[in-house]
Each structure stands twice: as structure tokens, then as C-alpha cells.
Amino acid sequence: MRLISSNLTSERKRAVRRRVARALLCGVIVAVGGCRQLEKIPDGPHDHTPSYHDNVGLEIEYPQVAECATSPQLAAKSATEPLALEDPSKIPAYELSLEQAIQLAVQQSPVLRSIGGAIVSSPQSARTVYDPSVTASSVNQGTEAALSAFDAQYTQQLFWNNVDQPTNRQPFTIAGVGGGPPLVFAPFSQSQNATFTNELSKQTATGARFALRHNVLYNRTQDPSVAQLLFPSVFSGSIEAEWRQPLLQGSGTTYNRIAGPSNVPGVYNGVLIARINEDVSLADFEAAVIQLAADVEQAYWDLATAYRILDANIKGREAAQQTFQFQQVRLEVGSGRSDEEAQARSQFYQFQAQVESSLGGTAGLYALEQRLRYLIGMAASDGRLIRPTTNPTDAKVVFDWESALGQALDRRVEVRRQRFSVKRRELEVIASKLNLRPRLDFLAQYRWRGLGNHLIGDTDKSQFDNLYKTITDGDYQEGQAGFELSFPVGLRLASLAVREARLNLQRERAILDETELRVSHDLSDATRQIALTYQLLETNYNRYQADLRQVDVLRRRYRDGNDNINFLLQAQRQVVTSESEFYRSLFAYNLAIRDIHRQKGSLLAYNQVQLAEGPWAAGAAADANTVGRFLEPRLDPSAVSVPAPLTSGPFMPSAVQNTNPAISASTSGQIIGDVTQQAVAPSYATVSEADGVDPVIVEPFRNSAAREAEAFSDSP
Structure with a gap:
């Protein structure tokens, strides 16, 4: 189965x-x-008509905007053909100092440029001089926007209403008044109504709300059910004053300055929060200016290095050419060897390739010169060649570690910005705790009521002749006072806001601690680099001098026929390498000085860059002067109850900070004014911080002060 x-x-x-x-x-x-059957159906009249969507709807269009002639735009349109392998000596030179380069960089364009050139790929991340003003003018983050929540508000409404409604009743007739004709009422209701309301209210920093209202109601009816009315048309209204004062949640200037008039837990948009937003925006702008100054100095010294390396390669090429020509002459007269001539020829072309790379390579002279041109807002090429004129510093600079560390933890813009973030979280914790209370409001209202046959006028002298006469007579007054209590049972959302605010505070404090730790490590690295680069400067200088002497000795021995050509060719390569390394270490030392100023927060003062507020609006200075006449300083500020300050006072990032570090000079050094000079190499001077003055570099053998002395000339 x-x-x-x-x-x-x-x-x-x-x-x-x-x-x-x-x-x-x-x-x-x-x-x-x-x-196959569908193919036999003939085409319709519109089957071959081109579609608007195909020809126009899919096109890419170009925006039409208003254009203004600006320096960057003119520089972009006036660029000439770039330089590649031209002889720099035949190109007109544009002499430029480091101070002039930084001045041009901060003045040429409102956009703060960077070496990477990310303005094209990500323009939304670019920093401009407008960013602090944009934050201050923001409707969500600015101080004015936060203050607008406390502006007086005026509202007004005016509505007309016509009622024509059938009713479920029989028509009826009533006797006329005073022997007049009878009145017949149809089974419908007709009336005309008008409502006018206006209110002026004001929210205060203590949480109180004051309001003044005026209401007018007009009614004209033909409803038989209200046939006993005093007037067929009547005006009624009132003038009302109200005061609502929070006693628990939402009360006090502290809460309202942090959270604003909003009573939503976790939402903080008060004046103090907006002030912190503006300060953070200023810190971001300052960081962008510091980055710009550092990039300009980097590009400037890189260009100076490129000039020196090009000179070294040219001298190497000339030496190789002389050796090659000398070897050719010896080969022609029969006293030379062909392999030595080939070696000399190969080294000549090797140096020729290095010269060409030093000119037009990606890290060559023209590429680095164009990078500096971009940072200072010049055209990519204009027939001139920028030539740095600022002499690099070769004096040994000694920074007092304790003073530098204290300045770094106090002046670094990253630390200050993070402190603002911590301050914001502290304020949010305060507001969240104050919000963890029931809503208890004291409410007081008082009104004057009125009724009248007319809105205004005085015709029959009756009691209810017009509305405003009845109101102003004050015969009908009402008032009420009491308390309103409301809160969600358990206060879950408010408790969650407190927990969130505390966690955010702990997070920002941890980041602040980590930022300060990172700043100390960065300062330590910069201090190590300045010592290392100076030592390498001396070592590479001694190496360069030794290689020069070696080339002179081997050249004489080779021409006398006492030595092989290989030793001379190797010595020529070594002297070019040692000269290039010497200049690299020299400019790396100047960049190390820049880095330590940047790490301790004094780069703007070092480069003489100051930050200042832009021009005020017309009349703002006069208004401030007028208001200041009514303000007087308190002789005893402790006797006045004021909210806790948001900041500890003004801070000028470009100002020189006075410190008092201990002077630790070596036994061979001597104090010269505010600097300490040690007996080191004859061409170098050593200085250190002393008497509250930042490092000042002195070059006695050049008979010229370095730019550090200019940067700190206003020190005591």
C-alpha cells in the first residue's frame, strides 16, 4: 500500500x-x-514631440548673484602664467619681511586662510571675521535674541461676527411698547457681534509677568428670548491689570538669566548661556587667527629655506661643472681617464636635476612662494618673486619653564574655550536644580468694568450712555488674588534634566583636565625641540665648515694628481648636503621658537597681532556715553546684592603677560638689562625670561634688535 x-x-x-x-x-x-501587435499601432500626434523635462528640466543652471570687486577676486583674475624652471635671478624681486607678510595675511581678506586650502572642498568649515558677529546676531544663540524674550509684547485682535440662525420654535407676536405696533418675531435668531481685545505684557528677569488688557464687546441681537434687554445694541468691556509672580519654579534672576522664561526642563537659552556662546565664538576666531599667523610664519621660513637650498644646489652644480670641465681638458690632452670624466659628468647632471627640483618641484622655490602668496592674498603669479628679508634668529633663547607653563595653562585659547564650556555646564546644573520644584504662582488681577449704549459720547446723560464713561467712573470694580499650584507627580523630567546636567558637567571638567595635561605635554615637546634644534644648528654649522675645508684640501690634491676623483666628488656632495642641513636646522630653530610661543599662548604678541572689536553702529558710542552719565561706581560693592559674575574680567590675548620667574644664569653668563647673556659661540647670544618679561633676543654682532624685542617693548 x-x-x-x-x-x-x-x-x-x-x-x-x-x-x-x-x-x-x-x-x-x-x-x-x-x-508584435503593439508595433503595428501608428504613433499618436504627440509621441515624437520633445518634452520640456528632457530639454530644460534636467539642465544644470548657474546662479546669478551680485558680485563686488574685492582684493581676492581681483588677485584671482589677474594671475599670470606660473613660474616653473625660470632663472630666479632674472625675475624682479618683491622684498617682504615677516611682519609685512603677517600684516598682509590678516588684512587682505575677511576669510582666515590656511595652508591646506580647504576653502574649496569644505567652505562651511572656513573661519571668517564675520563668525563672532554671526553668533551675536543669531536668533538662536545671540545675547540679543536671549534678551528679546524679556521684551514687552503687544497683541491686538478685532473680529466681526454675524449670526443668522434658524430656531426650533413658532412665530409669536407681542404688544408694542407705549401703544405702538405689535412686534412679530420669526423663528430665527439674528445678531451682530464685534470683539476687540488688546494686551501689553512684560516678562521680567525675576520671573514675574505684568499685563495690562483692554476688552470691548459689541452685541446687537433680535433674539426674542432676550426681548427685555435695556438696549438693542450694547457695548461692554473692561480694563484689567494682572501680576503673576512665580514663587518656586521659574522664580529669581539666577534661573531666568540661565534658562530664560522657558520652563521646559533641560532647555537653557538665557542671557548667560548666549553670552557664553559669543565668547566661545570669539575663542574660535582667536584660534583661527593664531593658526593663520603660524601658517604664514611656516610658509615664510619654508620659502627662505628653499632659497638657501637652491643656492647650495647651484654651488654644488657649479663645482661639479668645474670638475667635469677640468676632467674633459685632461682627457683631451691625454692625461685623464674616461671613467673619471663620466663620473664627473654624472655628478654634474645629478646636481642639475636637484637644481631643477629645487625650482619647480612640489617642495621647490616656486611652489613654496605660491603658497606664501595665497596666505597673504596675492595673485598666484604676477611676474615678481617674493624674497624674504627678515634675518633668521641664531641666538640661543632660554625660556623659564615655570613661567612658560603658567602662561600656557592660563593663556592658551583652547583652555579658555574649554573653561567656558565648563562654566556653561555649571550654570545648567544650577538651573536644573532650581527647576526641580513645583510650579507655585501668586496671581493678582484687578479690573474696571463698563457698559454703555454707545462706545463713546455723552448724549442723554444716562448712567449707561457710553462704555468709557462707565469705566472711568469706577463704579464697577473687581479684583482677585490667589495661588496656582501645578507639578507633574514625581518630577521625572526635571530629575532627568538634573542628572543630564551633572553628567555634562563631569564630562566637560574631564575634558578640561585632559586639555591642560595635553597643553603641558605640547609645551614640553616644544621646549625640547627648541633645545634640540639649536644644538643641531651648531652641529650642522660645524659639519658644514668641516666639509668646506675637506673640499678645498681634496680639490688641491686632485689637481696635483695625488688623489682619486671619487674622494673629491663625494666631498662635493657632502658639502651640499651639510649646507642644506645647516639652513634647514637654522629655520627649524626659528619655527621651534614660534612653536613654543604658540604652545604658551603668546604667539599673537610675538607676531604683534592684536584683536579688536569692529566699528560700532552709528550713534552707539553717543548712546553709551549718555547712559554712562547716570551710572556711578559703588564704593562698597559688597553691600550690593548682585548675581555672580560670569567671567573674572577682560582678557587680551595679544598683551604681554608679566611674570616673575626665577633667574637661573650660568656661571659664565652676565645680566644685561632684562636678559641673561651666556658665553657660548661668538656669533650667538643667549637670553632668558627675567623680571616678568618674556624672552628678548639680542644680536649684538648684527647691531639690530630682533622682532622679539619689538614684540615685548612695552614690558616693564
Whole structure:
């Protein structure tokens, strides 16, 4: 039985498969035949008409904006063909000092440029001089926007309403008044209504809300159910004053200055929060200016290095050319060897390739000169070649570690910005705790009511002749006072806001601690680098002098025939390498000085860059002067109850900070004014911080003060 049932099942399955195959085959035949039938249908009148969507709707359009002739735009359009392998000595020089380069960089464009040139790929991340003003003018983050929540608000409404409504009743007639004709009332209700309301309200910093309202209602009706009215049309209204004072949640200047008038837990948009937003924006702008100054100095010294390396390669090429020509002469007279001539020829072309790379390579003279041009806002090329004129510093500078560390932790813009973030979280914790209370408001209202046949006027001297006469007579006065209490049972959302604010505070404090730790490490690295680069400067200088003497000796020995050419060729390569390394270490030392000023927060003072507020709006200075006449300083500020200050006072990032570090001069050094000079190499002078003055570099053998002395000339 099992075998028979299995055979029947197999037969059924095969039959189903055959039916499915036939259905699929028929479907394919019908589809193919159907397509052929559709091809025989002629085209309609619009089948070949081009579509607007195909020709116009898919086009990429170019925006039309108003253009203004600015310095960057003119520089972009006036660029000439770039330099590649031209001889720099035949190109007119544009002498530029480091101070002039930084001045041009901060004045040429409102956009703070960077070496990477990310303005094209990500313009939204670019920093401009407008960013602090944009934050201050923001409707969500600015101080004025936060203050607008406390502005007086005026609202007014005026509505007309006409009612013509059928009613479910029989018509009826009533006797006329004073023997007049009877009055017939139809089964409908007709009336004309008007409503006029206006209100002036004011939210205060203590949380109180004052309001003054005026309401007028006009009604004219023909409803028989109100046939006993005094007037067929009447004006009624009131003048009302209200005072609502929060006693728990939402009360006090501390809460309202942080959270604003909003009573939503976790939402903080008060004046103090907006002030912090503006300060953070200023810190970001200051960081961008510091980055710009650092980039300009980097590009400037890189260009100066490129000049020196090019000179070294040219001198190497000339020496190799002389050796090659001398070897050719010897080969022509029969006293030379062809392999030595080939070696000299190879080294000449090797130096020729280095000269060409030093000119037009990616790290060559022209590329680095163009990078400096971009940072200072000049055209990519204009037929001139920038030539740095500021002499690099070769004096040994010694920074007092304790003073530098204290300045770094106090003056670094990153630390100050993070402190503002911590201050914001502290304020949010205060507001969240104050919000963890029920809503208990004291409410007081007082109103003067009135009724009149007319809105204004005095015709029949009756009691209710006009509305405003009734109100001003003061015969009908009302008042109420009481308390309103409301709160969500459990205060879950407010408790969650407190927990969130505390966690955010802990996070920002941890980041502040980590920032200060990172700043100390960065300052330590910069201090190590300044010591290392100066030592490398001396070492590479001694190496360069030794290689020069070696080349002179081997050249004489080679020309006298006492030595092989390989030693001379190797010495020529070594002297070019040692000269290049010497100049690299010299400019790396100047960049190390820049880095330590940057790490301790004095780079703007070092480069004589000052930050100042832009011009005020017209009349703002006069208004401030007028208001200041009514302000007097408190002789005893402790006797006045004021909210806690947001900041500890003004801070000028470009000002010189006075410190009092200990003077640690070596036994061979002597004090000269405010600097310490040590007996080191004859061409170097050593200075250190002393008497509250930042490092000042003195170059007695050049008879010129370095720019550090200019940067700190206003020190005591």
C-alpha cells in the first residue's frame, strides 16, 4: 500500500509540472505576439514631440548673484602664467619681511586662510571675521535674541461676527411698547457681534509677568428670548491689570538669566548661556587667527629655506661643472681617464636635476612662494618673486619653564574655550536644580468694568450712555488674588534634566583636565625641540665648515694628481648636503621658537597681532556715553546684592603677560638689562625670561634688535 500511494503521488507531481510548463509557454507566446501587435499601432500626434523635462528640466543652471570687486577676486583674475624652471635671478624681486607678510595675511581678506586650502572642498568649515558677529546676531544663540524674550509684547485682535440662525420654535407676536405696533418675531435668531481685545505684557528677569488688557464687546441681537434687554445694541468691556509672580519654579534672576522664561526642563537659552556662546565664538576666531599667523610664519621660513637650498644646489652644480670641465681638458690632452670624466659628468647632471627640483618641484622655490602668496592674498603669479628679508634668529633663547607653563595653562585659547564650556555646564546644573520644584504662582488681577449704549459720547446723560464713561467712573470694580499650584507627580523630567546636567558637567571638567595635561605635554615637546634644534644648528654649522675645508684640501690634491676623483666628488656632495642641513636646522630653530610661543599662548604678541572689536553702529558710542552719565561706581560693592559674575574680567590675548620667574644664569653668563647673556659661540647670544618679561633676543654682532624685542617693548 505504501508503494502504490507513493507512485500515485509521483504521478500527480509530474502532471502539475506539465500544466505549469504549458502555462509559462503560452504566456511567453502571448507576450511576444502582443509586442508584435503593439508595433503595428501608428504613433499618436504627440509621441515624437520633445518634452520640456528632457530639454530644460534636467539642465544644470548657474546662479546669478551680485558680485563686488574685492582684493581676492581681483588677485584671482589677474594671475599670470606660473613660474616653473625660470632663472630666479632674472625675475624682479618683491622684498617682504615677516611682519609685512603677517600684516598682509590678516588684512587682505575677511576669510582666515590656511595652508591646506580647504576653502574649496569644505567652505562651511572656513573661519571668517564675520563668525563672532554671526553668533551675536543669531536668533538662536545671540545675547540679543536671549534678551528679546524679556521684551514687552503687544497683541491686538478685532473680529466681526454675524449670526443668522434658524430656531426650533413658532412665530409669536407681542404688544408694542407705549401703544405702538405689535412686534412679530420669526423663528430665527439674528445678531451682530464685534470683539476687540488688546494686551501689553512684560516678562521680567525675576520671573514675574505684568499685563495690562483692554476688552470691548459689541452685541446687537433680535433674539426674542432676550426681548427685555435695556438696549438693542450694547457695548461692554473692561480694563484689567494682572501680576503673576512665580514663587518656586521659574522664580529669581539666577534661573531666568540661565534658562530664560522657558520652563521646559533641560532647555537653557538665557542671557548667560548666549553670552557664553559669543565668547566661545570669539575663542574660535582667536584660534583661527593664531593658526593663520603660524601658517604664514611656516610658509615664510619654508620659502627662505628653499632659497638657501637652491643656492647650495647651484654651488654644488657649479663645482661639479668645474670638475667635469677640468676632467674633459685632461682627457683631451691625454692625461685623464674616461671613467673619471663620466663620473664627473654624472655628478654634474645629478646636481642639475636637484637644481631643477629645487625650482619647480612640489617642495621647490616656486611652489613654496605660491603658497606664501595665497596666505597673504596675492595673485598666484604676477611676474615678481617674493624674497624674504627678515634675518633668521641664531641666538640661543632660554625660556623659564615655570613661567612658560603658567602662561600656557592660563593663556592658551583652547583652555579658555574649554573653561567656558565648563562654566556653561555649571550654570545648567544650577538651573536644573532650581527647576526641580513645583510650579507655585501668586496671581493678582484687578479690573474696571463698563457698559454703555454707545462706545463713546455723552448724549442723554444716562448712567449707561457710553462704555468709557462707565469705566472711568469706577463704579464697577473687581479684583482677585490667589495661588496656582501645578507639578507633574514625581518630577521625572526635571530629575532627568538634573542628572543630564551633572553628567555634562563631569564630562566637560574631564575634558578640561585632559586639555591642560595635553597643553603641558605640547609645551614640553616644544621646549625640547627648541633645545634640540639649536644644538643641531651648531652641529650642522660645524659639519658644514668641516666639509668646506675637506673640499678645498681634496680639490688641491686632485689637481696635483695625488688623489682619486671619487674622494673629491663625494666631498662635493657632502658639502651640499651639510649646507642644506645647516639652513634647514637654522629655520627649524626659528619655527621651534614660534612653536613654543604658540604652545604658551603668546604667539599673537610675538607676531604683534592684536584683536579688536569692529566699528560700532552709528550713534552707539553717543548712546553709551549718555547712559554712562547716570551710572556711578559703588564704593562698597559688597553691600550690593548682585548675581555672580560670569567671567573674572577682560582678557587680551595679544598683551604681554608679566611674570616673575626665577633667574637661573650660568656661571659664565652676565645680566644685561632684562636678559641673561651666556658665553657660548661668538656669533650667538643667549637670553632668558627675567623680571616678568618674556624672552628678548639680542644680536649684538648684527647691531639690530630682533622682532622679539619689538614684540615685548612695552614690558616693564
